[in-house]
Amino acid sequence: MDDVIPALVDDQVASNDEYENDLAEGVQDDSALDPQPAREYTITSYGADYTVDSLVRRMNQGAFKIPDFQRRFVWSQTHASRFIESLLMGLPVPGIFLYKEAGSGKHLVIDGQQRLRSLQAFYKGVFGEKKFRLKGVREPWLDKSYEDLSSSDQLKLDDSIVHATIFTQDKPRDSLDSIHFVFERINSGGIRLSPQEIRNCISAGKSVEFIKELNSNENWRAIYGPESSRAKDEELVLRFAALFVSYSEYSRPMSKFLNDFAEEMNEMSEKQLDYIRTNFSDAVGSINHALNGRAFRPVRALNAAVFDAVMVGVAARLLADKEKQRAPMDAADLVVRYDRLLADGEFRDKWIRATSDDDTVKARIRLAIEAFAV
Numbered sequence: 001m002d003d004v005i006p007a008l009v010d011d012q013v014a015s016n017d018e019y020e021n022d023l024a025e026g027v028q029d030d031s032a033l034d035p036q037p038a039r040e041y042t043i044t045s046y047g048a049d050y051t052v053d054s055l056v057r058r059m060n061q062g063a064f065k066i067p068d069f070q071r072r073f074v075w076s077q078t079h080a081s082r083f084i085e086s087l088l089m090g091l092p093v094p095g096i097f098l099y100k101e102a103g104s105g106k107h108l109v110i111d112g113q114q115r116l117r118s119l120q121a122f123y124k125g126v127f128g129e130k131k132f133r134l135k136g137v138r139e140p141w142l143d144k145s146y147e148d149l150s151s152s153d154q155l156k157l158d159d160s161i162v163h164a165t166i167f168t169q170d171k172p173r174d175s176l177d178s179i180h181f182v183f184e185r186i187n188s189g190g191i192r193l194s195p196q197e198i199r200n201c202i203s204a205g206k207s208v209e210f211i212k213e214l215n216s217n218e219n220w221r222a223i224y225g226p227e228s229s230r231a232k233d234e235e236l237v238l239r240f241a242a243l244f245v246s247y248s249e250y251s252r253p254m255s256k257f258l259n260d261f262a263e264e265m266n267e268m269s270e271k272q273l274d275y276i277r278t279n280f281s282d283a284v285g286s287i288n289h290a291l292n293g294r295a296f297r298p299v300r301a302l303n304a305a306v307f308d309a310v311m312v313g314v315a316a317r318l319l320a321d322k323e324k325q326r327a328p329m330d331a332a333d334l335v336v337r338y339d340r341l342l343a344d345g346e347f348r349d350k351w352i353r354a355t356s357d358d359d360t361v362k363a364r365i366r367l368a369i370e371a372f373a374v
Contacts (some may be wrong), residue, residue, distance in 0.1 A: 152339050195235060
């Protein structure tokens with residue numbers, strides 16, 4: 001059966017080694033190692049059997065949502081063809097995993113996007129930019145498009161069943177942590193998703209679009225380098241926004257703090273978002289101009305703990321300059337203060353050890369704010 005059914009695990013295709021290498025991307029950050037506190041959830045889950053034609057219809061109508069962050073369609077035409085062949089042969093295929101949104105009633109695709117997109121493409125008749133004809137399959141289906149199938153085969157495919165597991169989180173109502181856990185566990189069989197990739201899915205909406213906008217800032221791109229394939233740069237931008245707005249309310253783990261703030265951003269007004277946008281732009285612009293490529297790199301790699309503290313410290317100073325209608329901190333002054341801060345033993349301890357502990361984060365940012373203040 002292995003030569004017939006593609007991917008009996010989830011839809012991801014790269015190895016965990018590739019994940020670890022890509023995740024690092026020259027960014028030092030131990031917050032990803034934060035142990036998650038034990039929590040109990042009340043989750044409602046049930047199974048549902050969908051016919052293939054109903055799945056395609058729901059995909060076309062947007063009732064099944066595949067988040068923007070999700071890995072691009074990676075199956076080859078042969079891989080997708082063999083999945084469809086499995087259905088035509090009446091063989092069992094892997095199910096899909098969906099989260100049902102309470103408000104909209106729409107379903108978020110947690111696992112199964114490659115299968116769903118393969119079916120959608122076959123019914124549409126286009127694979128990439130070419131006509132979708134089945135490749136690498138047996139007769140009588142070889143080189144057939146959906147339109148070329150016999151009426152009996154079309155009906156058999158239409159009526160083929162794909163099982164879905166659907167869940168919702170009933171409690172706690174203050175966060176959707178369980179979705180993050182479920183997403184991580186489901187995807188652990190292949191390439192693990194980064195925290196920000198999961199966050200982009202769960203918090204899809206205004207916050208995701210806003211963070212992507214800030215991530216394209218030319219000064220930030222000059223500091224970070226090419227865009228991260230694992231959204232690590234986006235996570236750093238979110239980290240600044242969350243700590244700049246509410247670092248005094250920080251509590252570990254960092255991942256949950258960022259998850260909750262991303263949800264809050266979806267409810268923010270344009271005025272609130274513009275406040276974050278302006279302060280991010282001012283801070284990263286001044287830092288890039290003054291430090292000329294060495295920003296946030298106390299050794300060699302960009303350090304996330306140095307990044308969040310310096311960014312918040314510089315943003316706070318520039319905001320104070322603006323509010324008091326005085327000239328903004330100049331580049332030479334910024335360099336002196338930055339170098340003095342990084343040479344400070346107490347600050348060094350806060351970006352090297354237990355960097356996501358409550359007291360460490362708050363102390364690190366307090367030291368940076370004091371370092372750049374007048």
